[in-house]
Each structure stands twice: as structure tokens, then as C-alpha cells.
Amino acid sequence: MSVLHRFANPNRFMRLATAILPWSAGLTISGLAIGLYLALFVSPPDYQQGESVRIMYVHVPSAWMAMFIYTGMAVASLFSIIWRHPLADLAAKASAPIGAAFTFLALATGALWGKPMWGAWWVWDARLTSVLILFFLYLGHMALMNAFEDRERGNRAAAILALVGFVNVPIIKFSVDWWNTLHQPASVMRLDGPTIDPSMLWPLLIMGAAFKFFYLTLLLLRIKSELLEARIRKHRRLMVDAA
């Protein structure tokens, strides 16, 4: 705990962020460049799905981000509620729009993949519906954070929503095993190891890593923004008091 509380100090966080940012940005750019090259030019067409399988290299990493970011928000919310870590609310607040954007991307690229493979843009099965619910959870979190005059109450309400909504994450993950669906079962994160060919697994993993570094970069910049906004508010209050 003490390690985490060290970074509650905004100045210390700013220094750490400044040290990490060039690396996370560099890894994002190189990861995306290598990942896209492998995904579009090197990896083979699928024996069943043909060239449409290339949608996987943006669809699956987006879906991973959708769940990863929400899990991060739930952890941050726990820290906010139990230990009152001052950066936890900022991290959750900074994450929600990024998570919403990736969830939307997963849904949209899923529709673009579903149409040629299943013959439908959308089906109301457990996987697609639970991801749609995840999208609304993100939007709800963003709305709650800004719904209260008292910032603390908004943060608290949003943290509770993030924690309660976390029940949806394992439902998404296991929906393809628990219910009948057109959606493919897991082929990468399985207990018995990936069943996907290395020629497709590598570009997928590299794109997945690039998306994670992209999120880390955005997260650090957005928390920085939140800290600056807190300082701006403080200055404004001082000016009002002085006047």
C-alpha cells in the first residue's frame, strides 16, 4: 500500500508519467507499425474465412481493451472506496472514455465481420449483448462522474457502478462457453494454450500489446490533464476569495 500511496503525490506522479511517456508512446508506434505490417501483408488468409480474418487484428485487440480497461476501472474504484487513494478516481475517470471508444470499436468491427461470416450485422446473443451492456456501463460511468455538484459524490457513485458492473466482465469472457452463439470460442486465452496458428497469433499479440501501450499513453496524459484541472480550479477559488 505504501508504494501506491507514494504516487498519490501529484508531483511524484507527474515525474513518473514524464519518465514513462516516451517509452509507452514509442512502443505504441512501433507496435502498431509492426502489427499492421504483419496483419495486412504477412499473415495468411484463413482457410475458412479467407481475407475477412484480417478484421480480427483490430476487432480482438479492441475487445481485449474493452474488458481490460473496465477491469482497471473496477480495481481503481476499489482503491477509491476502500483506501481513498486520490489518484484512483482520476484514473477511473480518465479511463472511461477510452474504454467506451474501444468497446464501440469492438462492436462496430464485429458487425463488419459478422455480416460476411454470419450473414448478420448483429445478433442478440449473450456475447454481443453483454458487450453492448459494457458499452452502456462505460457511458453510465462517464455520466455519473459529472452528474453531481459535489465532485466526491459523483466519484463515489461512479465507483460503485464500476464495481457492480464488473460482474459483466466474466459474463462476457465465458458467454461463448455458457450459451449457444455464432461467436467463435476463445482461441488465445485458454487454459490449454492458444489454438490459433503462430502466423496469426503473433500479429494479434503485437497489435494487442500496441493497443495496451496506446491506452497507457492516453491514461497518463489524461490523468495529467485532470491534475492540471484540479490546480486550475484551486487557482480560480483563490481568485474568487481574493476578490
Added chain:
Amino acid sequence: MESLTEFLAMDRYGAYVWPSYLLATLIMSGLWLSTRARLKRNETELRQLEHSTEDQA
């Protein structure tokens, strides 16, 4: 030239593959640009406020 046409056609799945990549590009650039713009705006505003409070003091 033929191979480029072939590449873009994606064996008749081009109409699904390229919009996916385009959408990913748009959404991720949008996130990046809005995050950066907000940070720059806040940095400028804070600098101005710090100046004006210094003037008052």
C-alpha cells in the same frame, strides 16, 4: 498495379476489412488528438492563471 487492386479487393471482403481498419484509425486518432488538445489547453490556462495570481500578489 494488378496486385494492388487484388490487395485492396481482399478477395471480395474489402468492403468489410477496410472500413474496420479505417474506423480503428479514426477512433484512435480522435482519442489521441482530443487528449492532447485538452492537455495543451489546460497547460496554457494554468500558466495564465499563475501569471495573473503572481500579478495580484
